[in-house]
Amino acid sequence: MPIYPNFYQTLTTACPIVELRGYAAACGLKGHLYAYLDFNGPTGTARDGLAEGMLALAIEKKQLAPGQPIIEAASGPFATALTLASLTAGHPIVLVMPEDAPALRQETLLRLGAQIRHSPARSGVNGARRLAAQTAAANGWYYMDWLANDDNPEYHRRVTGPAIAKAIAREGRSLVDSVVVSVGSAGTITGVGETLKAWTNDVRMVAVEPFESQALSGGFTGGHGIPEMGFGFIPKNYNAYVVDNVAAVTRSDAARAAQKVLITDAIPASLSAGAALHAAAQLLAKGTSRSALVILSGRQNLNF
Numbered sequence: 001m002p003i004y005p006n007f008y009q010t011l012t013t014a015c016p017i018v019e020l021r022g023y024a025a026a027c028g029l030k031g032h033l034y035a036y037l038d039f040n041g042p043t044g045t046a047r048d049g050l051a052e053g054m055l056a057l058a059i060e061k062k063q064l065a066p067g068q069p070i071i072e073a074a075s076g077p078f079a080t081a082l083t084l085a086s087l088t089a090g091h092p093i094v095l096v097m098p099e100d101a102p103a104l105r106q107e108t109l110l111r112l113g114a115q116i117r118h119s120p121a122r123s124g125v126n127g128a129r130r131l132a133a134q135t136a137a138a139n140g141w142y143y144m145d146w147l148a149n150d151d152n153p154e155y156h157r158r159v160t161g162p163a164i165a166k167a168i169a170r171e172g173r174s175l176v177d178s179v180v181v182s183v184g185s186a187g188t189i190t191g192v193g194e195t196l197k198a199w200t201n202d203v204r205m206v207a208v209e210p211f212e213s214q215a216l217s218g219g220f221t222g223g224h225g226i227p228e229m230g231f232g233f234i235p236k237n238y239n240a241y242v243v244d245n246v247a248a249v250t251r252s253d254a255a256r257a258a259q260k261v262l263i264t265d266a267i268p269a270s271l272s273a274g275a276a277l278h279a280a281a282q283l284l285a286k287g288t289s290r291s292a293l294v295i296l297s298g299r300q301n302l303n304f
Helices: 021-026 047-060 077-088 103-112 121-139 151-158 160-168 187-199 251-265 271-286
Strands: 017-019 032-037 070-073 093-098 115-119 178-182 204-210 245-249 291-296
Touching: 021 032, 021 251, 021 271, 032 160, 032 271, 047 077, 047 151, 070 077, 070 121, 077 093, 077 103, 093 121, 103 115, 115 121, 151 160, 151 187, 160 187, 160 291, 178 187, 178 271, 187 204, 204 271, 245 271, 251 271, 271 291
Parallel strands: 032 291, 070 093, 093 115, 178 204, 178 291, 204 245
Antiparallel strands: 017 032
């Protein structure tokens, strides 16, 4: 077993893949259902590896200098992941968010060591992104812009995609015929999809969005209650050309799937992971897939 120089180095390596035999049996599914468990970092989401990976790519491209402050428009799990990764690497972190962002979330980020700047609530996420870009330009800071930065899918082209491709390769063919991903910033679906499509045409990429907010499929958008996905718009990171199908999942179905897989397979899936799991199970139930891999990008907090 290797000894890593720091904790973050363990997050930018391949994650385990397990077969969800208990869940498949409980749902009466034919075929095979696998899960890529991408939630082993400090926030319990795939955002941890992504934040570390994007920082490494920025340094590799000489876009980020030692000790240079980083600014980002974010307030959710990625904000927490980036705060921890940035401060650990010696970069002050400034987060821009609408002034009506949840107070408890802001308190947590401040306690971790982030600085916060507010944008008008009425301008939403786009207003926060504009302020972050303007502030970075005025102060010489590094603006990551994770929703429209190719370093996001590039991380998955280098880490997640190759790890999955290697794991499912069987004598020039694929062990699975579908890979199912909940879409937030769209880096995972794009990076993994581009990697797999370059290797084989045997795998279909399925993007999952909330039923209550269907931006990817051109439907109505709105509040949906599933964190980490369904931002209400199509991120610039999203490559529709590698997506074969878009599935919409309700919050209640996502919650039921997350609860069931905890009981059947001891996998603590988050709501967004539950949404992807439910979509994958539906493919098997309908016979449109015989062997599916779902990327579980978040874990639930069990609070024992």
